[in-house]
Amino acid sequence: MNFDFSDEQKSLKDELRRFLAKASPTTEVRKVLEGEALYNESVWKGLADLGVLGAGLPEEYGGAGGGYLELCIIAEELGRALAAVPFSSSILLAAEFILHAGSEEQKQKYLPKLASGELIGTFAYVEANGPVTPDRIAVTGGAALSGTKIPVPDGMIADIAIVAARDGAAGERGISLFIVDLNAKGVTRETVANIDPTRPQAKIVFSGAPAERLGAQGEGWGLINTVFDKAAVLTAFEQVGGADRALEMARDYALERMAFGRPIGSFQAIKHILADMYVSATLARSNAYYAAWALSTGSAELPEAAAAARVSATKAYQHCSKNNTQVHGGMGFTWAFDCHLFYKRANVMASGLGSLSQWEDKLIDRLRKSNKAA
Amino acid sequence: MNFDDTPEEAKFRQVARDWIKANAPHELYEDLANQGFGGAGGKQKSRTDGIATAKAWQKKKAEAGWACLNWPTEYGGRGATPIERVIWGQEEGVYGKLSGLFIIGHGMCGPTVMAYADEETKRRLLPPLASGENIWCQLFSEPAGGSDLAGLRTKAEKDGNDWVINGQKIWTSGAQHSDYGILITRTDPNVPKHKGMTMFWLDMKSPGVEVRPIKQANGQSEFNEVYFTDVRIHDSQRLGAVNDGWKVSLTTLMNERLTIGGSMSTGFSELFDFCSRIQTEDGLAIEDRAVRSKLADWAVKTSGLKYTGMRAISAVSKGENPGPENSIGKLVAGAMMQDIATYALDLQAQGGALNDPDLADFGARFQAMLLRSPATRIEGGSDEILRNIIAERVLGLPADIRVDKDVPFNKIPTSGRG
Numbered sequence: 001m002n003f004d005f006s007d008e009q010k011s012l013k014d015e016l017r018r019f020l021a022k023a024s025p026t027t028e029v030r031k032v033l034e035g036e037a038l039y040n041e042s043v044w045k046g047l048a049d050l051g052v053l054g055a056g057l058p059e060e061y062g063g064a065g066g067g068y069l070e071l072c073i074i075a076e077e078l079g080r081a082l083a084a085v086p087f088s089s090s091i092l093l094a095a096e097f098i099l100h101a102g103s104e105e106q107k108q109k110y111l112p113k114l115a116s117g118e119l120i121g122t123f124a125y126v127e128a129n130g131p132v133t134p135d136r137i138a139v140t141g142g143a144a145l146s147g148t149k150i151p152v153p154d155g156m157i158a159d160i161a162i163v164a165a166r167d168g169a170a171g172e173r174g175i176s177l178f179i180v181d182l183n184a185k186g187v188t189r190e191t192v193a194n195i196d197p198t199r200p201q202a203k204i205v206f207s208g209a210p211a212e213r214l215g216a217q218g219e220g221w222g223l224i225n226t227v228f229d230k231a232a233v234l235t236a237f238e239q240v241g242g243a244d245r246a247l248e249m250a251r252d253y254a255l256e257r258m259a260f261g262r263p264i265g266s267f268q269a270i271k272h273i274l275a276d277m278y279v280s281a282t283l284a285r286s287n288a289y290y291a292a293w294a295l296s297t298g299s300a301e302l303p304e305a306a307a308a309a310r311v312s313a314t315k316a317y318q319h320c321s322k323n324n325t326q327v328h329g330g331m332g333f334t335w336a337f338d339c340h341l342f343y344k345r346a347n348v349m350a351s352g353l354g355s356l357s358q359w360e361d362k363l364i365d366r367l368r369k370s371n372k373a374a
Numbered sequence: 375m376n377f378d379d380t381p382e383e384a385k386f387r388q389v390a391r392d393w394i395k396a397n398a399p400h401e402l403y404e405d406l407a408n409q410g411f412g413g414a415g416g417k418q419k420s421r422t423d424g425i426a427t428a429k430a431w432q433k434k435k436a437e438a439g440w441a442c443l444n445w446p447t448e449y450g451g452r453g454a455t456p457i458e459r460v461i462w463g464q465e466e467g468v469y470g471k472l473s474g475l476f477i478i479g480h481g482m483c484g485p486t487v488m489a490y491a492d493e494e495t496k497r498r499l500l501p502p503l504a505s506g507e508n509i510w511c512q513l514f515s516e517p518a519g520g521s522d523l524a525g526l527r528t529k530a531e532k533d534g535n536d537w538v539i540n541g542q543k544i545w546t547s548g549a550q551h552s553d554y555g556i557l558i559t560r561t562d563p564n565v566p567k568h569k570g571m572t573m574f575w576l577d578m579k580s581p582g583v584e585v586r587p588i589k590q591a592n593g594q595s596e597f598n599e600v601y602f603t604d605v606r607i608h609d610s611q612r613l614g615a616v617n618d619g620w621k622v623s624l625t626t627l628m629n630e631r632l633t634i635g636g637s638m639s640t641g642f643s644e645l646f647d648f649c650s651r652i653q654t655e656d657g658l659a660i661e662d663r664a665v666r667s668k669l670a671d672w673a674v675k676t677s678g679l680k681y682t683g684m685r686a687i688s689a690v691s692k693g694e695n696p697g698p699e700n701s702i703g704k705l706v707a708g709a710m711m712q713d714i715a716t717y718a719l720d721l722q723a724q725g726g727a728l729n730d731p732d733l734a735d736f737g738a739r740f741q742a743m744l745l746r747s748p749a750t751r752i753e754g755g756s757d758e759i760l761r762n763i764i765a766e767r768v769l770g771l772p773a774d775i776r777v778d779k780d781v782p783f784n785k786i787p788t789s790g791r792g
Binding site: 002003004005069262270284287292311312315357359360367368 | 692
């Protein structure tokens with residue numbers, strides 16, 4: 001049995017960790033936090049030069065022909081470093097949608113540019129507060145799109161968006177996907193305040209914006225579910241990376257910070273918080289590995305594995321990031337310490353592909369279907 | 375990344391599978407598969423038959439070379455590799471539950487004897503332990519020393535070539551069925567507590583040994599008190615040097631890390647099944663969002679434990695030591711079982727109070743789980759001790775500052791009321 005990443009994959013991980021430690025320390029992430037930039041362009045370019053952006057894409061579309069396991073590793077390292085780059089929007093969503101549903105021509109047109117980082121993509125589907133359902137998608141589609149999407153991650157820097165729009169009857173079967181050039185006429189956008197300023201989001205208004213169809217008419221909702229399962233696995237690794245880093249920060253601080261004449265890490269009250277963080281991070285990692293296996297082998301278990309990974313990783317990241325702040329005490333609530341960056345990222349990621357309770361719901365549905373409760 | 379056996383592993387698995395198919399007590403399959411969480415409604419089955427059945431299966435395995443697989447053959451084992459032992463455990467499946475009586479002997483007493491006894495003693499004691507002919511217990515915990523094991527007070531005093539033992543042990547699993555035990559004692563109370571203990575093995579039929587079963591909060595009796603009154607043990611039964619018993623006990627406790635990759639019951643599959651069948655005010659419980667949210671939390675903990683085990687097995691398969699992530703198993707599973715039982719009773723509303731297998735939902739299994747689970751969170755390392763272990767050994771946090779470390783044992787305060 002080898003339920004682990006290969007040695008080559010592990011050396012990719014080491015290489016990436018070294019690169020990010022140098023290129024994307026939190027001082028760099030803070031440039032975006034302070035509004036000096038919308039993303040860390042130099043980190044994005046560096047990732048492109050390393051071949052990381054196209055690592056999972058087929059060679060005929062400018063990728064390195066790697067697989068999903070490589071993407072898992074990349075996502076984990078980016079999550080650990082809190083990298084302020086549009087990897088999830090552009091690679092895990094936009095490129096995946098095109099790879100999955102695009103015509104040959106669309107793949108040739110977009111994927112090499114996404115793989116080289118020359119083009120940034122995103123996915124725009126939310127329109128109103130509350131859970132997204134097919135009936136809550138009101139943007140109208142066709143040759144031109146009209147309506148408003150909010151919030152759209154990386155919406156200010158993306159060149160293209162995959163947009164979910166209605167161009168048919170009510171319900172699921174009326175939803176289709178479109179590719180829209182965000183720099184074209186008929187598109188206006190503005191930054192909206194979001195709880196994690198290191199990953200800016202936008203409001204995008206389409207007023208007859210030219211659009212090209214992606215995939216067949218009426219198949220949008222199904223495509224979203226398919227691509228979201230894959231993205232749930234990959235972002236679970238991003239969450240696991242963040243959870244691990246938050247745990248390390250708390251551990252390091254507990255070793256260094258003295259109170260009552262001793263390191264606070266010698267108090268059981270602190271030890272037990274850290275032990276529980278370790279437990280949740282470990283469970284999340286193991287669930288993520290299972291999902292990585294299912295994704296990389298095309299297993300029929302993917303739907304339940306993806307939901308389990310998503311639920312486990314969301315909870316672990318929230319748990320580890322909030323307790324990282326707790327262990328740091330008052331200093332953890334300062335702008336200067338990095339605790340809040342993880343706390344904010346964890347809570348934005350918790351809703352990115354739909355809320356925790358929606359994924360819990362999916363998980364139970366899927367376990368019932370597979371009739372495999374444990 | 376895969377779950378596949380190597381060719382050697384696959385070959386070994388096939389041999390194990392064939393032997394089990396030809397030899398296992400298949401008539402017990404149903405019973406064993408549904409067993410767990412103690413008897414429901416306080417209706418405990420007699421264990422006499424259970425012991426005979428367990429011994430018969432163990433003997434059969436030993437004769438064919440399937441007992442204590444990782445032990446050397448001269449001590450009754452198979453000389454198997456760690457991964458072969460894991461594979462055997464997977465293939466033995468529910469029949470492994472028959473070995474409950476032997477877990478402490480095989481997992482803890484045997485390895486300690488192997489590490490510290492002389493060759494003649496090992497060849498005499500170990501094979502009948504492996505084959506299930508003899509049952510062993512571990513006489514460690516005391517009324518004054520549970521989590522703080524080194525607080526133990528049972529005295530061993532030298533008298534010629536003998537040691538004379540006086541004192542009391544508690545929480546000894548299986549003492550009432552045991553032929554032998556390993557015993558840790560206080561041999562010097564004038565030095566700090568970790569430096570004055572000595573380990574022995576002894577015959578449980580020695581004069582002066584008295585076993586009294588403890589009636590537990592759930593009505594059952596799995597554990598015992600063991601009293602020692604002027605029990606004489608020959609010096610040749612000493613394991614390790616005089617006053618070096620703490621080091622010896624660590625060997626034992628290192629082996630307490632249960633079978634790698636073995637999954638502890640959490641009650642999740644039972645609860646999932648239950649929620650798929652029972653009605654709440656608004657229909658099937660499993661259709662309810664609130665119920666689903668709870669189930670999802672326990673589902674991912676259960677699968678997280680399962681795949682953490684798979685990661686450990688992969689490490690063993692590659693000849694590495696499994697990482698520390700294994701230490702989380704009992705901590706997660708024990709608390710989860712208690713929470714699951716509490717929630718299952720909540721779904722049963724007033725009927726949850728019933729504790730008769732013929733009257734309560736699901737044969738009163740959740741009631742049995744509710745009443746047994748407090749012990750799971752304490753036995754074999756309490757939740758708090760496990761968290762300390764994770765914090766100190768895995769995360770590298772400093773040990774607690776201790777007030778009893780450099781104090782002679784007999785000067786340590788024994789009452790919180792001064």
